[in-house]
Amino acid sequence: MSTIPVYIPKDRLQDYVVTPAPSAEQMDRYHVVQLEESLLENLGPDHVFDPEQSTFVTGVFRLANRQRAAIETALATALRAGMPYTLPDGNEDVIQTRPDEDEANLLGLAIEARDRRAAGDTDASMALRARSNTVYSLTPEQMIALTDAAKAFKQGLLAKSWQLKDAITAAEAAGDREAIQAVVWEASASAA
Structure with a gap:
């Protein structure tokens, strides 16, 4: 399975279960998470940033x-x-x-x-x-x-x-x- 880096805004981090826990440097603004692409759609209704596409990706629900x-x-x-x-x-x-x-x-x-x-x-x-x-x-x-x-x-x-x-x-x-x-x-x- 391929993974994709996802940037979750700090103020939305509590909406997701993120492991491993972010470092202090990562928590400064964004937390970078490597996710399986199939899970990207299941993050929920919020937008997340996909750096490979340089765009925000909309959750499937939204x-x-x-x-x-x-x-x-x-x-x-x-x-x-x-x-x-x-x-x-x-x-x-x-x-x-x-x-x-x-x-x-x-x-x-x-x-x-x-x-x-x-x-x-x-x-x-x-x-x-x-x-x-x-x-x-x-x-x-x-x-x-x-x-x-x-x-x-x-x-x-x-x-x-x-x-x-x-x-x-x-x-x-x-x-x-x-x-x-x-x-x-x-x-x-x-x-x-």
């Missing part, structure tokens, strides 16, 4: 949490971007799917459309304002198709985020830094 946060940010961004959709009149627009602003509106439109369809209503009198600020008039059937597509859009994004976060968790459990770093949210070609 790296995994950063990747999960990046996935959450990408999910929120995708939901804010909305769902590209071809309206019944052939126009391309974006249906807004922001969780705090639009989700309740879409749910209300879906319920109303189903109620109106059950009552036999087929008029194109349901209004929907898309991201372009254009108001479209839809029949209940068209509104149901649109809101079902928006629901599937969100469910697809959630499933993607769960799959990526599960991959991060598996890589974290294996202590695989490279696998954690490889887990990224790829924007779809259809994203607006």
Whole structure:
């Protein structure tokens, strides 16, 4: 097994079990520890300095949490971007799917459309304002198709985020830094 020198800041030394005990000179600022590379990732969430790379190395726990946060940010961004959709009149627009602003509106439109369809209503009198600020008039059937597509859009994004976060968790459990770093949210070609 190869070893790597790790510099642990003096004020963080108590967080680690270090043997042999550091000398007075080493305790002055840093303690240099020769560790097996496989143990480097298990030092915990703090950053440690790797002099061979002349950089600070992030612990696996912190790296995994950063990747999960990046996935959450990408999910929120995708939901804010909305769902590209071809309206019944052939126009391309974006249906807004922001969780705090639009989700309740879409749910209300879906319920109303189903109620109106059950009552036999087929008029194109349901209004929907898309991201372009254009108001479209839809029949209940068209509104149901649109809101079902928006629901599937969100469910697809959630499933993607769960799959990526599960991959991060598996890589974290294996202590695989490279696998954690490889887990990224790829924007779809259809994203607006």
